[in-house]
Amino acid sequence: MALLRSFSTEFISKMYDLNDDQSKKLLQKQSNTLVIKIDKGIQMPQISNCKKEEYVINLDAVKVDEGSPLVDGVGLSPKLVRLEPENVLDAYYSTAHQVVYVVKGGGRVQIVGLNGTRMVDEVVEEGQLIVVPKFFVVAMIASHQGLELFCVSTSPRPISKPIAGKASAYKSLSSSVLENALNVNAELVESFKTQI
Template sequence: MEFNLQPQKADTTVFEGEGGGYYAWTAANTPVVAEAVIGAGKLVLKPQGFALPHYADASKIGYVIQGTCTVGLISAESDNPQEKVVIINKGDAIPCPNGTISWWFNGGDSDLTIIFLGETTQSYTPGQFDYLLLTGAVGMLRGFSTELISNAFGLSHDHSKQLVESQSNVLIIKIDDHLPEKSNYKKQEDVIDLNAMFEQGGSSSVEITSRDSPLVDGIGLSPKLVRLEPETVLGPYYSTAHQIIYVTKGGGRVQIAGLNGARVLEEFVEEGHLVVVPKFFVAALMATDEGLECFCVSTSPRPLSMEIGAAYKALSSSVVKVALNVSPDLVKNFKSEI
């Protein structure tokens, strides 16, 4: 299969209003999202911006690029649904399983930006997260008759109409009300603090798999944070799962080698660019003089990856000499420098 791997910025404004906007990558301009059956979207909430309660047909992981957000979550797996309220900040990753009801509120003084990356194998629209809203102009209750609503919820005819029709806005609104501002659950039960884990790791990247967190195992996706110092390199490496890379800061060069060793991509990327690396393709990132930061998601809860340099270092010198057809001195120098 051939992939069009050109880096792309969000190409579609799904919604934009006083409270903020939601932007997406679509198959029309980023065909790889459909080819690899992945999805990507960006939520921007202005101060007092509120994303109406909704659920989606695909699992994804949200990563806070800037700001602070109050999130309400209701799991579809529970027999006795309870609303969890959590506070997420810059550097936090929050798994969002398909079918989970959520709302998002920016009670701060500055804009909030969250990038969502995930897989769309169960989506109605390949390469896209389809959202279904509980309320608003496209709320799901509008698909039912007033008589049915009255009988289902024990309401009068007038109250049933108010319940369904009073909220006429779509997706994101700006509100004056004060929503819950404190978590009622421990944050670590629902959120992965990638920023803290990165600082503890002491390397250029940190990836959280099902070995590290039950949250990852439950959603079937793995988050990864990459931070490269100016003019440093990550890779070349490969993974057993598709990787979705979103540039959150800085810039750099991305090279990807595919089947038969062909270079299938060599492009400069900057903040806002999305790049997909197909499974088993070999990728490398090199930062510019301003450094490079990326949030990545793998389409597996436990992807396996291998640095090509580490593989060469693990091979015996005699095998490397024969395989590369080079001198013993070059092999010795090569292995010592890895």
């Protein structure tokens, strides 16, 4: 949960669409990195706060992934990412190491390690290479020129999970759990959850 504390207020503001004051409060309240002790007075939800239709998959409509003999044989997975000017690539982690080459444009990258410490906070430009270890959290903001990246993962089928955006795990947590885990008040949690 407290991995958020290692990102700058600029990144938090853009990823979660919060104002600067809300971002600062959210960052200042983070204490523990990986384990959060739930206060005795907190009531855990008894029923799911998820809507069933959010998680229904029509298997008949899903294309079967046949895989690529080249990708499977080499054991690597390529990906091209294009960000419009001033847009953000929401924070995510991957189950594979990633080598990211800046093809065009530039921007700023922040990488947070497993212990919740910001490991990288750099401006990147065309022609530069970024290495992201597996399970490290990475986020990027494109410059006014935009940002185009070519990423190679060290797995033919890497799994990437966002910690910001519509697919974020924060979305599925109850407000009372988020209040306690993020150590913030109910008002900030509601603002945070509505922006995800």
